[in-house]
Amino acid sequence: MNNFETVIGLEVHAQLNTATKMFCPCPQADYKAGANSAICPVCTGQPGTLPAANVKAVELGVKTGLALNCRVNEISIFARKNYFYPDLPKSYQVSQFDRPLCEAGSVEIDLKPSGSKTIRVARAHLEEDAGKSLHALGSRALDYTLVDFNRCGVPLIEIVSEPDISSADEAHAYLTELKRILQWAGVSQCDMEKGELRCDVNISLKAAAVKELGQKVEIKNLNSFKAVKDAINSEIARQTAMIERGETVAQDTRLWNEKEQKTVPMRSKEMAHDYRYFPEPDLVPLRIAAARLETAKNELGELPRARKTRFMKDFGLNNYDAGVLTSDRCLSAYFEACMKEAPPSAAEGEAKAVANLITGEFFARANELKVNPEDYLSKTISPVSLVKLAALTSAGKLSASAAKTVFAGSWGTGKTPEALMGELGLAQVSDSVQIEAWAREAIAANPDAAKDFKNGNEKALGPIVGMVMKKSGGKANPRLANEAIKKILAA
Amino acid sequence: MKIEKKDVEYIADLSRLELTGEEKELYSAQLGDILSWMDELNKADTSKVEPTAHILGLENVLRSDLPEPFPDREAILKLAPQRELDFIKVPKVIE
Incomplete structure (x- = not known):
């Protein structure tokens, strides 16, 4: 191997985050909507009838190009891709062909265990989705096909990478990064379960010594990251075995069979690769003016990778924490709002304490209560309170368990940690005279x-410290209690 | 330019047309004539001309992203030769 x-x-096909379809004012129907309830x-x-392009879809396409470091072409042209299939009522799909909206970009991916790699993006273009075909109703298999056109005409951005990916893991990393960028830019929600992100894989093997590639095999319609990974690994094994047996791998279009964990040839000959593209006469060219490009750039702002690097540099965060905190745009904005509240002189440990609180307690509670990331700043705990709480905990004025109680009390109530500590009597005792008194009692016991x-x-220190905590009602500073006991016993 | 019978058969297949032998002969000749005329056009020097995608000279005919549900979807479904529930019913498609 x-x-x-x-x-x-x-x-990769991503469904654009618009209210309406690509070329008509039909609403983008929820995936649970009744069949053919959003058609015109x-x-x-x-x-x-005549199509008219959705300006929001064009804007999102431009943002995609910018976010993927592409050249956004000043002029791009829609084209007809012709093929017959029941889910395509016009018998052609409006797409872009020789003059796409975006070209020549790149995506930087993280490699495991370390390092990074650039995957070039050949192009990103606008197109419309096809409808959905049903071959079964519930558990009943049908000997005919039912078609639902709700999805027909929904705007998509198709992002085509150069063949720079060398393994299933790299494909996974590329998709992860792409999804993060598209969500960040507000281009697509990328919910794979709803089919908002779909992926076709082109894969071929070549003997390391040989220059030319083997025949390209395409695996269509993969709808989860896991399916992409599994299908690639299975296809590598299949093609390797064929070559080792002295057979040639033919150019082929295949589907992933999840149940049997193998790729199978697509039986239909419908997808003959002769789409007879020609410029769409019903749609005039798109011109992306400099002003539109500038607006899109401003709205896009800082991209996740740049923000991650800045978090590491400015706040001394490690790679992992910075990665988690920039996994979502709203989350990173929340963290940044917190760091604005931290005193400018705050040590690096301060940022780490804030990061820990967000990736731990904050995340757990936000997920449990299903808080929408857009509501992080308004419906959780205020950045001022979170920073204060982190500071009180690291200064030893609040025990870990008391911090949790204060956190819970502050969530959604706007109460400050100080107020809650007073209210609940949770302030940690660091008064040395008091602690020494408890320590003497604990030793005597x-x-x-x-x-x-x-x-x-x-190890014998454990039960004595435990006794101090018990006598203090959990309020003694454990580190000071430890020191006090050692000092007394050493005397 | 010569159009062979097999070219006509290929295009007919892509277009889902069933042609008789006579029709294939007829269309080979007719398409050949049309393409010969294209050869005539090809003699024009276009090396300094931008390819044209559209003749109107318009750009950016766009609509805002405001939903306007179509009020009579029944009228559309009625156009389908066959229907089941709210689906359009077609012969079985493999895959």
């Missing part, structure tokens, strides 16, 4: 443990 190099290119004469291809500790058994 090591004798072959794997060459993979991905074609335009998207069902009635004679005499555990003479055996005290003797063991004096004889060199470090």
Whole structure:
């Protein structure tokens, strides 16, 4: 298997975040909507109708191009891709061909265990989706096909990578990064379960010593990251075995069979690769003016990768924390709002404490209560309170368990940590006289443990500290209690 | 330019047309004539001309992203030769 190099290119279709379809004012129907409830004469291809392009879809296409470091072409042209299939009522799909909206971009991906790699993006173009075909109603298999045109005409951006991907893991990393960028830019929600992100894989093997590629095999319609990974690994194994048996891999279009965990040839000959593209006469060219490009750039703002690097540099966060905090645009904005509240002189540990609180307690609660990320700043705990809480905890004024209680009390109530500490009597006691008094009582109550500790058994300290915590009602600063006990026993 | 019978058969297949032998002969000749005329056009020097996608000279005919549900979807469904529930029914498509 090591004798072959794997060459993979991905074609990703993402459903654009618009209210209406690409060329008609039909609403984008919820995937649960009734069949054919969002259709009109335009998207069902009635004679005499004319399409008009959705300005929001164009804007999102431009943003995609910018976010993927593409050249956004000043002029781009819609084209007809002709093929017959029942889910395509016009018998052609409006797409873009020789003059797409965006070209020549790149996506930087993280490699495991470390390092990164640039995957070039050949192009990103606008097109319309096809309808949905049903071959079964519930569990009842049909000997005919039912068609629902709700999805027909929904705007898509198709992003085609260069064949720069060399493994299933890299394909996974590329998709992960692409999804993060598209969600960040507000281009697509990328919910794979709803089919908002779909992926076709082109894969071929070549003997490491040989220059030319083997025949390209296309695997169509993969709808989860796991399916992409599994299909690639299975296809690598299949093609390797064929080559090793001395057979040639024919150019082929295949489907992924999830149940049997293998790719199978697509039986239909419908997809003959002769689409007879020609410029769409019903749609005039798109011109992206400099002003439109500038607006899109401003709205896009800082991209996740740049923000991650900045978080590491400015706040001393590690790669992992910075990655988690920039996984979502709203989350990163929340973290940034917190860091604005932290004193400018705050040590690096401060940022780490804030990050820990967000990736731990904050995340857990936000997920449990299903808080929409857009509501992080208004419906959770205010950045001022979160920073204060982190500071109180790291300064030892609040125990870990008391911090949790304060966090919960502050969530959605606007109460400050100080107010809650007073209200709940949770302030941690760091007063040395008080702690020493508790320590003496605790030693007196555990003479055996005290003797063991004096004889060199470090573990014997545990029960004595435990007693201090009990006597203080959990409020004693454990570190100071530890020190006080050691000091007394050493005397 | 010569159009062979097999070219006509290929195009007919892509267009889902069933042609008789006579029709294939007829269309080979007619398409050949049309393409010969294209050869005539090809003699014009277009090396300094931008390819034209559209003749109107218009650009950016766009509509705003405001939903306007079509009020009579029944009229559309009625046009389908066959229907089941709210679906359009067609012969079985593999895959």
